[in-house]
Amino acid sequence: MKTIRASIIGFGAVGRGVAQVLLDKNDYLQSIGIDMRIVAIADSKTALVDHQGVDLESALSRKKETGTVGSEIMSGTEIIRTLDHELVIETTPTDIDTGGVGLINMMAAFERCMDVVTSNKGPLALKYGEVIAAAKKSGSHCRFEATVGGAMPVINLACDVLAGNRMISMEGIFNGTCNYILSRMMEEQAPYEQMLAEAQELGIAEKDPTYDVEGIDTASKLVIVANSIFGMNASYRDVTVTGITRITPEALSLANADGFAIKLIGEVNDSRINVAPKLVPLSHPLAVGGTLNVFSVQTDLAGPITITGKGAGSIETASAILSDIINIYKN
Amino acid sequence: MRVSMDLELKDIPGQLVLALKPVSEFKGNLISVVHHHEKKTPRGKIPVHLVFEIKPDHLDNIISLLEESGISVVSVDEKRYLEHGAVILIGHIVHTDIKDTIDKVDNTGYAEIVDLNLSMPRVNRPSSASLKIDAVSKQHMSAAIELLKSIAKEKDLLVIEPIGIN
Structure with a gap:
């Protein structure tokens, strides 16, 4: 049995999902020889530290009841810099302008030769090369399946499962919020603003939906895909981006009459990284509705492979994080 | 463009090669050749149906060469546009001179706007x-869409x- 001491930095939906999944899957993890011990949890204001392992159940209920996870005033970065542990589970929110605290946390972890599993897109979409170089230098693992497509296996599928294949191109729907809004606009023949409001009411869209609807979220994911799967050295600024805010219900119905849906499609190939609304034939595998995500990768040996699944959600994203953790420590 | 052609050959050896030679000389790409040896015409000739792709300006040369070789060209059906595509436009389409938008594509010589459905809510x-x-080929279709995108950017x-x- 290998004991892995880990911290969860960021205790929002994803961080809490990770705690829940670690609780639910504890027996399984033990059965494959992994003893996960969470020695610290940090949210944006407080921290909970216990060298013997925090009680995840009470941490979750405390967060639910009081809004904070602990009583200590200690930042995630301080935890990484001062507390002895092997793994940082970095689930702070994405900051696409600077990389934010996530970037600081990841670099701090690599300085101390710790492994990092993250769902934070910012650091990788902005400074992929630097982050990976720092991990390599310190001999740390850095895995980030949860940054792209939530529960859908994207990075690990291409890099591990399809190892040996050359990836020619990838296209798909990487943002459930946009997919929901466009699908509902078509169904209801309703304007964008109305369906955005509905999505916000249901918690599918953020109060400030800019990241999603302007295509910024999709673009960040594509940069991570381009760098990690296609071996590019791209940054968020290399992506041409068009969002969905100008789409009209009339356009959706004209497209539908011609046998097409309109979807916000992200594509990566040798020459470009592009996000734009596109016409997708209604019978095409990429024409999935609701909040679903989907992508299709063209490979030289295996041909086209299409995966569809839930692109967001607390437990779904935690599933990607768990698979990264198991991948690092199972051997 | 794609050309579909009905010919009639004399029933003597070497006629089929003679019929295909002009197509190959002008770098045509043969798609199909159907030789109806069993369906002789009342004049004792053999109908042959050819389908090939060729640059539009070479078609007349091929027809003349065939006729010079004594091959009867019974019918020629040319299909200039092989690619059919659709796009959606959103914005002030009419007030930014829709005629100009269409003309610019039509004037390329390799693509045409063949249908337009407009919805003006208010x-x-x-x-x-x-x-x-409609466009001559896949490459021309993507060139036409690129052109539309650059027009759209201006407008x-x-x-x-x-x-x-x-």
Whole structure:
């Protein structure tokens, strides 16, 4: 049995999902020889530290009841810099302008030769090369399946499962919020603003939906895909981006009459990284509705492979994080 | 463009090769050759149906060469546009001179707007339109869509193109 001491930095939906999944899957993890011990949890204001392992159940209920996870005033970065542990589970929110605290946390972890599993897109979409170089230098693992497509296996599928294949191109729907809004606009023949409001009411869209609807979220994911799967050295600024805010219900119905849906499609190939609304034939595998995500990768040996699944959600994203953790420590 | 041609050959050896030679000389790409030896015409000739792709300006040369070789060209059916595509436009489509937008594509010589459906919900609200485009080949289709995108940029229109272009 290998004991892995880990911290969860960021205790929002994803961080809490990770705690829940670690609780639910504890027996399984033990059965494959992994003893996960969470020695610290940090949210944006407080921290909970216990060298013997925090009680995840009470941490979750405390967060639910009081809004904070602990009583200590200690930042995630301080935890990484001062507390002895092997793994940082970095689930702070994405900051696409600077990389934010996530970037600081990841670099701090690599300085101390710790492994990092993250769902934070910012650091990788902005400074992929630097982050990976720092991990390599310190001999740390850095895995980030949860940054792209939530529960859908994207990075690990291409890099591990399809190892040996050359990836020619990838296209798909990487943002459930946009997919929901466009699908509902078509169904209801309703304007964008109305369906955005509905999505916000249901918690599918953020109060400030800019990241999603302007295509910024999709673009960040594509940069991570381009760098990690296609071996590019791209940054968020290399992506041409068009969002969905100008789409009209009339356009959706004209497209539908011609046998097409309109979807916000992200594509990566040798020459470009592009996000734009596109016409997708209604019978095409990429024409999935609701909040679903989907992508299709063209490979030289295996041909086209299409995966569809839930692109967001607390437990779904935690599933990607768990698979990264198991991948690092199972051997 | 794609040409479908009905010929009649004399029933003597070497005629089929003679019929195919002009196509190959002008770098045509043969798609199919059907030799109806069993369906002789009342004049004792053998009908042959050819389908090939060729640059438009070479077709007349091929027909003359065939006729010079004594091969009867019974019918020629040319299909200039092999690719059919659709795009959606959103914005002030009419007020940014829709005729000019269409003319620019039509004037390329390799693509044409063949259908347009316009939806104008209210004054001052953006219109939406679906455009059908025919083009000579896949490459010409993507060139036509690129052209539309550059026109749209000037006129502040949004072009929604099909996936898989480029």
